[in-house]
Amino acid sequence: MADLLVNGSAKNPASPGRDLPLELLEAGWRKFYSKREQRPYFFNKFTNQSLWDEPTLESPMPTYHQDPLGIATPSPSSVMSPPPQAYELASRRRHSSLDSQQQVVCKKKSPIYLSSCWNLEIPTNVIIHERAMSDVYPPHPDVEIARAQAVMKLRQQYEESCHTREGVHAPGESFNRWLLERKVLDQAEGASSDPILPSDCENPVSPSMCREILNDIPVKLVKPKYISDARKQLTKYAEGAKKVIETRTVSPESRKIVKWNVEDSFAWVRKQMNASYDDYVERLTHLKAQCQPHINEAASSSVESICKKIYNLSKEEARKLCQLSAKIWSDNLIHEVVSPPLTTERKVFCYPRLLGTPSPRLPNVVVNSTKDNTSLKYNEDTVNISTLHFYKLEHLYKLSCKDDPRNEHFTARLWCLLRRYQTYYGPRKNEGLSLQAALPVAVFECLNRVFGVTFECFASPLNCYYRQYCSAFADTDGYFGSRGSLLDFSPLSGSFEANPPFSEELMEAMVNHFENLMESSDEPLSFVICLPEWRDPPTKALIRLESSRFKRKQFVVPAFEHEYRHGFQHLFSQEDAYIRSSHGTLVVFLQNDAGFLKWGPTPERLADLANSFQATKRVKHPTNSSNNSDVLTN
Template identity: 75%
Template structure:
């Protein structure tokens, strides 16, 4: 049965009932060799497909069939150098004939593999154990559009809850950091989970959301520019503190302490008519130290109620979106798929996250383009991106997608990808940009050249420099090369760069994850971790990094002396591509013994890395 015909039958319908599950009725030897059994709805009979060789048969295969050996691909059991396979061979073979091991990417797009913003030719040195396919619903434009509407409504409800219950605007970016923190705590998995919203957290009260709301009560404090601004901010904080403590149920002792400090501050302002900027700032810091613990105690009940409300609303939205995905599957004649269980553990070079669930037929996406941008439209909603990044996605799709040989679903999956990240970023201008900010391309090139880095731990198809990366979403990003979320990825060898979004809970979980990987690996393993140098007070992640027994070296790139790439680099103009960093960046090298021997962060290498951060060197 030709591969093209096989794809047609799967596109026209895939009966995935338990009787025809891909791993059913096959011996463990055939499963290990890459064979799976499927059912052709068009021909009404089963067929067999090998995910390693792209061979398809009507009759059950035999183990004597010729084909590449898939046993011990890294030569662990047999020391012969010829048994070590390339990363392209260890990853599932593509069905595109133009991307077989003996062919090249089409000439038209070949030049886009290397750009001033990425280099997709760098091969991986990351080794992991082969892992099962991901059991989540594949992306669909209808579901993504509904998810976007749900998130917009949630953001609005969050703003209204903060305003009506606490009298403040929702803290900037706090909703985005809430999404990050909740997914770290979420225990939901499989078809009942949602890629953005959490639905099964042990504690419905988010520490991140509570912390950020309480920090803005009674008023949001910002660094003032002038003496008059500093005086006004001190007065507003004192008035807000007095109002909070008088209107809430607090102990008499707390009310007494806050009122005394407020009156003392008012008296000081009346006496010090010629006070300097620094005097006002010191007085404000003193007042906050005295009053804030009592204000937090008074406002904690209302803040926790906001967190519970948001969590319960997210659970309801998750259920509705899951039901919508299930109904789309049912309309396309697809039933729940049980992915085959891995019968052996084999070391392989890392490969993209693969969905074990078949995709329904996707709707048509209309396209319009100009000289430097392209617009994709579905159901009267248009999403745009720079033309160069659209071609980048096409290259990544051709390199990694294995279920769409004729690119029939490419435009729909790009639309879903753009809709997902715009939903994740937020609705206000520049909201979420910091969550996707990336290091300059010169730094990635330097890390690859002198420290063997080939993998980004926090990236997306839109901002990745290497073609190997982890990202937030397995379903939309796996078609473009993502290895899935970092906390679900367990490499045993390789060199990595990690620049996480600025969420304290996520950064702390990242450090725990890295230490566990380094503890359990006997292969060369190295992580170059980039964190903001927040020391007033220092974050838990920063403390954990600097005290880790795997820390080999650290150095700081000073504030305003380096740049980051814009988190919206796929839609911004060239003039907005780089943003000066307002805080220092701390780089920490976490390495096991073999990783330290192989990629030692000596003074010469660190000097070269520091030069790559210089603004004048940034491309």
């Protein structure tokens, strides 16, 4: 139970100055009563010192056990101004009394948020200019339910459009990558924007969605396991290519080229009855290289219409969600608050993203917790999280949230956060896995120890290792420590780790953002970037990184010789949280001159980091589907 602070005048028998000598009153001492501890304590309003025993004017510096508030020891002076919200001081709570029963409770709770899977006690070295509050709507369970239904409707429309128009299934993870790409280009801001659905893009046609659909026309090709699989895929592709070229409007030259290559492939199959596996794969690769450009030309207009349809539906659903949010806030007599512009550019250590619009009183959420799992239920919608992560998020909430000192909205905001990410992942098993995969704990420890890294550029409250991070959603995640979107975050100095989701457009935007930051700052900036080594063909982001003038070093961690933490680590035990990577990981160091002098990648440091990728003992994650779920694919 929270402590009771008794306020009153000198006439009030419960006054804070009751029973204290005049000398102590003049020195700033007041007497209060703690309901939790069932005993009085003494607080100095001038020095913030607190004691269980009545002080004297000659009292020495209190020890840890004498200081119930834990704030009497002065902190080292710093040349930098603290954030205006005084985050560290406001987040602390009075220590428990020293009776044996309370000591046992503390010992049980301490490992929960001080887990070996994260370190939330590492302070930040990232300095920014003080930022104005965000004007987006805070999360609300009713809006999240409506958003989940809208996103599911779009997923179904996408699947149906691909099937009816092109005769193929929607490419796996394609919709998730579309959301990532569109939000990079989305120009909607503030209360008129939706955190998931794009609504103001200059070009309604998504290059990534078009590219992925066209790549699966006429049939989706996968790596065959046996000779019979390779022969079957070659035949199906040839038949599909012939059908597309005969039923679509194409130039006579394109129709002639495709038909000739298809007939040639059929003739080869009939003659080569004893062909090897490599012969079939080589023939299939050759056929696709010859026919695919002409097939893309024939199907491009139809595929573009699919992209336009999905974008227009998204725009309409985003408008409805904004109207629903405005109605809820209006019904609660809360109007949008316009944050006053900042008159000075004050340098501060980075702090969580703050929302300028007040939150209404949130509805109750039912929490059921066991030793391993915790469920949160609102209406008929239940979301789940491991109990270990539940306490982690509770600790992050206490450290970061400043508008809810009694934690009355914690469970409702946690439900909104889990519902948001479940909506974002998608309904299929292992869908969204690559969006949330994180580096191993040993790598984070090494990055902090060797390169001074204290900040994750792409994380979430569910998978963050440090308590300083950027994430996809400022509205739900800011209460749990997020600094908002990386592309809206402009640090002046600091050391960062970046492991972006596997979206080519987002990775390219990340490189542009990092280079702009280092161009504009003379203070130390360092970015350790981990990207999939995609070289067939190489992505634009990969080319930009390797040619950047800020690149200091790079090395590759080979495929299947390192691991990532599972994208759904918040749903199961930590022993099952590691998955092999089926692709190599490219590690690149971008640093300006000051960052290179402070955190330069020397051979010894690089060797230490390379070894940390191998430091995690392999634990196979149980298979949840027909696919091997302990392998992270691209």
